[in-house]
Amino acid sequence: MTVLDEIVAGVREDLAEHKSRVPLDDVRRAAREAPPALDPMPRFLADELAVIAEVKRRSPSKGALADIADPAALAASYELGGAAAISVLTEPRRFGGSLADLDAVRAAVQIPVLRKDFMVDEYQFYEARAHGADLVLLIVAALTDDELRRFADLTGELGMTALVETHTPDEVDRALAGGFPLIGVNNRNLKTLDIDLDTFAPLARRLGSGVVRVAESGIFTPQDAARVASEGADAILVGEALVKHGDPVGAIRSFRAASER
Numbered sequence: 001m002t003v004l005d006e007i008v009a010g011v012r013e014d015l016a017e018h019k020s021r022v023p024l025d026d027v028r029r030a031a032r033e034a035p036p037a038l039d040p041m042p043r044f045l046a047d048e049l050a051v052i053a054e055v056k057r058r059s060p061s062k063g064a065l066a067d068i069a070d071p072a073a074l075a076a077s078y079e080l081g082g083a084a085a086i087s088v089l090t091e092p093r094r095f096g097g098s099l100a101d102l103d104a105v106r107a108a109v110q111i112p113v114l115r116k117d118f119m120v121d122e123y124q125f126y127e128a129r130a131h132g133a134d135l136v137l138l139i140v141a142a143l144t145d146d147e148l149r150r151f152a153d154l155t156g157e158l159g160m161t162a163l164v165e166t167h168t169p170d171e172v173d174r175a176l177a178g179g180f181p182l183i184g185v186n187n188r189n190l191k192t193l194d195i196d197l198d199t200f201a202p203l204a205r206r207l208g209s210g211v212v213r214v215a216e217s218g219i220f221t222p223q224d225a226a227r228v229a230s231e232g233a234d235a236i237l238v239g240e241a242l243v244k245h246g247d248p249v250g251a252i253r254s255f256r257a258a259s260e261r
C-alpha cells in the first residue's frame with residue numbers, strides 16, 4: 001500500500017461516519033441553500049502570479065507544522081497579503097484538518113476557498129459546497145478516468161471549480177484528455193512523499209499554455225516562486241512556508257512580488 005492508498009482508506013472510513021451523521025439528502029439540501037460559489041479563474045488569469053495560500057496544521061511527511069489556534073485569523077492575513085484563494089486541508093488523520101476549519105476560513109474571507117481533501121465520493125462534493133467551498137481538489141492518481149469525469153461534472157453542477165492535480169506525464173495526459181481548465185502539478189509524490197521542484201517544468205511544458213497551471217508543494221522562498229513562474233506557473237500553492245512564517249502577510253507579498261509575468 002502506498003501512503004496515498006492508506007490516506008484514502010482512512011478517508012473512506014471517516015466518510016461512513018459523516019454519512020450516518022448527516023444523510024445525503026440533508027447535505028444536498030445544504031449545498032443547494034449555500035450562497036453561490038465564487039469563480040476563482042479571473043484571479044488565476046491575471047498578469048500577476050496568483051498565490052493559493054494553505055491552512056495546513058500537519059503533514060504525513062513532517063508531522064506537526066504549526067499550532068494554528070485561529071485559522072480564521074490566519075486566513076484573514078492571507079487575504080490581506082493578497083492571496084488569490086485559500087486552501088484549507090480538511091483531512092483529519094494525517095493533516096489535522098476539519099470541516100470546522102473550512103467553516104472558520106469561509107466566514108473570515110471574501111476570496112475563493114478550496115476544500116483540500118482526498119475526494120473519492122460524491123457525498124464529499126455536496127459537503128464541500130454546503131460548507132462554502134468554491135474549489136475542490138481532484139487528485140488524478142487517486143481516481144479512475146470515469147471518476148474524474150463524474151466528479152468534475154458534479155463540481156461544475158454545484159458551481160464550483162476543480163483543481164485537477166497531476167504528478168507524472170501519464171497523469172498530465174489524462175488531465176488534458178479530460179479538458180480540465182485548471183491543472184496542478186504537485187512537486188510532491190503522494191505515493192512516496194518525496195519533494196522535487198524539478199517536477200514542475202517538464203510537466204508544465206507538457207500541459208502547455210492553454211490551461212491554467214498551478215505549481216504545488218515545496219515552494220519555500222520568493223526565489224522558488226520566481227523559478228516556477230518563469231517555468232509557466234500561473235499560480236502557486238503554498239502551505240508549510242506560510243504556516244511556519246511569523247509574518248504571513250509579508251510572506252505572501254514577497255511571493256507575489258518575486259515574479260514579473
Ligand SMILES: O=P(O)(O)OC[C@@H](O)[C@@H](O)c1c[nH]c2ccccc12
Nearest residue numbers: 186216217218219237238239240241
Ligand atoms: O506545504 P507545501 O509543501 O507548501 O505544499 C502545499 C500543498 O501543495 C500540499 O499541501 C498538497 C498538494 N497536494 C496535496 C494533496 C493532498 C494533501 C496535500 C497536498
